[in-house]
Amino acid sequence: xxxxxxxxxxxxxxxxxxxxxxxxxxxxxxxxxxxxxxxxxxxxxxxxxxxxxxxxxxxxxxxxxxxxxxxxxxxxxxxxxxxxxxxxxxxxxxxxxxxxxxxxxxxxxxxxxxxxxxxxxxxxxxxxxxxxxxxxxxxxxxxxxxxxxxxxxxxxxxxxxxxxxxxxxxxxxxxxxxxxxxxxxxxxxxxxxxxxxxxxxxxxxxxxxxxxxxxxxxxxxxxxxxxxxxxxxxxxxxxxxxxxxxxxxxxxxxxxxxxxxxxxxxxxxxxxxxxxxxxxxxxxxxxxxxxxxxxxxxxxxxxxxxxxxxxxxxxxxxxxxxxxxxxxxxxxxxxxxxxxxxxxxxxxxxxxxxxxxxxxxxxxxxxx
Amino acid sequence: xxxxxxxxxxxxxxxxxxxxxxxxxxxxxxxxxxxxxxxxxxxxxxxxxxxxxxxxxxxxxxxxxxxxxxxxxxxxxxxxxxxxxxxxxxxxxxxxxxxxxxxxxxxxxxxxxxxxxxxxxxxxxxxxxxxxxxxxxxxxxxxxxxxxxxxxxxxxxxxxxxxxxxxxxxxxxxxxxxxxxxxxxxxxxxxxxxxxxxxxxxxxxxxxxxxxxxxxxxxxxxxxxxxxxxxxxxxxxxxxxxxxxxxxxxxxxxxxxxxxxxxxxxxxxxxxxxxxxxxxxxxxxxxxxxxxxxxxxxxxxxxxxxxxxxxxxxxxxxxxxxxxxxxxxxxxxxxxxxxxxxxxxxxxxxxxxxxxxxxxxxxxxxxx
Numbered sequence: 001x002x003x004x005x006x007x008x009x010x011x012x013x014x015x016x017x018x019x020x021x022x023x024x025x026x027x028x029x030x031x032x033x034x035x036x037x038x039x040x041x042x043x044x045x046x047x048x049x050x051x052x053x054x055x056x057x058x059x060x061x062x063x064x065x066x067x068x069x070x071x072x073x074x075x076x077x078x079x080x081x082x083x084x085x086x087x088x089x090x091x092x093x094x095x096x097x098x099x100x101x102x103x104x105x106x107x108x109x110x111x112x113x114x115x116x117x118x119x120x121x122x123x124x125x126x127x128x129x130x131x132x133x134x135x136x137x138x139x140x141x142x143x144x145x146x147x148x149x150x151x152x153x154x155x156x157x158x159x160x161x162x163x164x165x166x167x168x169x170x171x172x173x174x175x176x177x178x179x180x181x182x183x184x185x186x187x188x189x190x191x192x193x194x195x196x197x198x199x200x201x202x203x204x205x206x207x208x209x210x211x212x213x214x215x216x217x218x219x220x221x222x223x224x225x226x227x228x229x230x231x232x233x234x235x236x237x238x239x240x241x242x243x244x245x246x247x248x249x250x251x252x253x254x255x256x257x258x259x260x261x262x263x264x265x266x267x268x269x270x271x272x273x274x275x276x277x278x279x280x281x282x283x284x285x286x287x288x289x290x291x292x293x294x295x296x297x298x299x300x301x302x303x304x305x306x307x308x309x310x311x312x313x314x315x316x317x318x319x320x321x322x323x324x325x326x327x328x329x330x331x332x333x334x335x336x337x338x339x340x341x342x343x344x345x346x347x348x349x350x351x352x353x354x355x356x357x358x359x360x361x362x363x364x365x366x367x368x
Numbered sequence: 369x370x371x372x373x374x375x376x377x378x379x380x381x382x383x384x385x386x387x388x389x390x391x392x393x394x395x396x397x398x399x400x401x402x403x404x405x406x407x408x409x410x411x412x413x414x415x416x417x418x419x420x421x422x423x424x425x426x427x428x429x430x431x432x433x434x435x436x437x438x439x440x441x442x443x444x445x446x447x448x449x450x451x452x453x454x455x456x457x458x459x460x461x462x463x464x465x466x467x468x469x470x471x472x473x474x475x476x477x478x479x480x481x482x483x484x485x486x487x488x489x490x491x492x493x494x495x496x497x498x499x500x501x502x503x504x505x506x507x508x509x510x511x512x513x514x515x516x517x518x519x520x521x522x523x524x525x526x527x528x529x530x531x532x533x534x535x536x537x538x539x540x541x542x543x544x545x546x547x548x549x550x551x552x553x554x555x556x557x558x559x560x561x562x563x564x565x566x567x568x569x570x571x572x573x574x575x576x577x578x579x580x581x582x583x584x585x586x587x588x589x590x591x592x593x594x595x596x597x598x599x600x601x602x603x604x605x606x607x608x609x610x611x612x613x614x615x616x617x618x619x620x621x622x623x624x625x626x627x628x629x630x631x632x633x634x635x636x637x638x639x640x641x642x643x644x645x646x647x648x649x650x651x652x653x654x655x656x657x658x659x660x661x662x663x664x665x666x667x668x669x670x671x672x673x674x675x676x677x678x679x680x681x682x683x684x685x686x687x688x689x690x691x692x693x694x695x696x697x698x699x700x701x702x703x704x705x706x707x708x709x710x711x712x713x714x715x716x717x718x719x720x721x722x723x724x725x726x727x728x729x730x731x732x733x734x735x736x
Contacts, residue, residue, distance in 0.1 A: 157536025
């Protein structure tokens with residue numbers, strides 16, 4: 001697979017270059033230098049039915065140098081760009097908090113600070129991402145490590161060979177930067193990927209060596225799937241040609257976690273094409289599982305008002321319009337209860353490993 | 369080192385056996401069966417000056433079977449014990465949430481549930497820990513994985529060989545169960561352990577291969593140090609004979625993180641002797657670092673009311689009574705500012721790796 005750096009396969013440094021060149025050209029022509037920044041709001045987001053992902057629209061806003069309301073942000077945009085350029089030049093990566101500290105200083109001659117606090121630098125990073133069509137990870141900025149992986153796969157991480165078949169009880173910790181210059185895939189015998197919402201259930205499956213018996217890659221995002229995990233999932237799905245199963249609590253939050261993996265999120269709409277896996281399969285928990293697997297009534301939890309409201313919102317999402325999904329969500333609303341992954345343990349510690357998942361996967365009982 | 373299982377080196381299953389035997393004996397003697405549970409409150413906690421750790425006192429409370437106020441908890445205590453015994457028998461581990469689900473059921477003949485929610489089962493687990501003198505991890509219960517490790521060390525985790533010299537950018541993910549039957553140490557060339565509060569700074573140091581140049585083990589607890597990390601730190605300090613350096617933000621929270629590693633915490637006082645590292649060295653950030661390392665004023669953050677109150681509390685802790693510590697904390701209060709680890713980046717991305725830490729460690733500039 002071709003190496004992809006920034007929009008159109010370009011190195012982000014080339015994109016910074018263009019940014020500056022445009023500015024110089026505008027100034028020389030006697031025009032007010034400006035940047036075109038795509039608008040990141042609900043009004044500029046739409047669902048691409050054909051590709052089945054959430055996408056950012058074409059709406060843009062101008063940011064001018066000579067405009068009292070824009071000048072500060074204009075300066076900050078170039079500061080952040082210059083910080084990222086330094087990171088790229090030096091081959092180093094850093095956190096968004098660290099970048100803020102790197103760039104914070106008092107502007108000479110005036111008392112003003114470049115950034116008052118991190119709330120000023122974070123949105124500028126998003127501006128740059130969407131303007132350049134780059135992930136922040138490609139600009140060498142990272143978030144905390146979150147998520148773990150084991151399975152029948154060997155990969156390289158920063159030059160080290162990681163055999164995911166021998167990662168002990170903790171697994172390989174998934175970094176937030178998983179681009180091709182950091183992570184490369186090697187030998188893979190996996191037939192599918194199973195992403196588990198909860199760390200505790202992931203540990204159960206790892207201890208039972210589920211991934212060994214069923215030849216798969218076992219991942220957890222520990223709650224809402226972090227960007228690194230989503231990007232890695234996308235890469236493995238596309239480069240290794242593996243189906244993705246998503247295993248979440250049966251509540252509106254679980255459905256939503258699945259939907260973000262599948263279609264992308266509204267917040268990060270500009271990244272959907274690099275992260276969304278429209279063919280991801282929802283393996284459970286389903287609102288019907290309680291009956292199918294004969295779980296006792298006392299393991300369920302009543303839906304609260306927020307749950308009900310959220311489930312009703314989900315019913316209206318364009319990507320939940322299939323008959324099967326409408327039936328699934330409506331059944332939860334009808335039953336008025338939710339169900340956590342751990343509820344399966346009522347049937348035995350390893351019920352999830354030995355019965356639930358094999359039955360669902362082999363029986364092709366998933367939603368898409 | 370001898371294998372340590374529960375109090376006095378016993379297998380927890382033997383302790384469960386004793387629990388039951390005592391009960392049967394009491395019943396046969398016509399007495400009201402009861403359990404003796406050490407009290408876990410501030411009144412029953414004291415600082416052992418000689419060992420320099422926080423310890424639980426001798427105060428105990430009785431829990432009777434035939435007592436309307438105790439009967440429910442009595443039943444729950446035996447349910448949790450029986451659940452843990454099953455885990456031990458089957459050689460499986462699980463989360464405390466999972467255990468709750470495993471044990472939750474409707475009591476036959478009445479409508480009552482064994483546990484209404486997890487808030488009922490969690491304190492019972494703590495009761496058992498303190499009563500048996502076992503860590504919950506020894507009872508095969510775990511918390512989420514949190515924390516990462518790289519460095520010049522090889523270890524075994526659940527039978528897999530983990531070479532911490534080749535763990536890529538993410539590092540080895542530290543499990544919450546790190547007892548000797550799961551984790552064993554092998555080849556170690558490290559001269560010390562550096563525990564970094566923040567993941568982002570840990571990543572900076574890992575990317576710069578600090579651990580390679582300085583032959584050390586680099587760990588992060590990602591904020592408040594989790595139990596698994598504390599226990600592993602204790603084991604490495606004692607079994608591998610390595611000094612421990614703690615690297616935290618310069619704020620009362622940072623001092624507190626250090627103090628928990630060093631002396632233990634009030635909440636987990638019964639575990640101090642298995643977790644506390646009284647010789648741990650505080651390497652920074654110190655309230656004096658701003659001047660020593662010539663950091664600009666605009667990277668500091670004003671102390672808020674909570675910070676000031678907390679710092680004043682710390683001044684009264686018996687383990688912060690040395691001249692050096694009183695001076696340190698008072699200097700923070702005088703300067704009225706705190707400082708995050710990331711503030712060092714103002715002097716350059718790798719300032720922390722190339723200048724700050726070597727200067728502090730080689731110059732023996734730490735507090736104890």
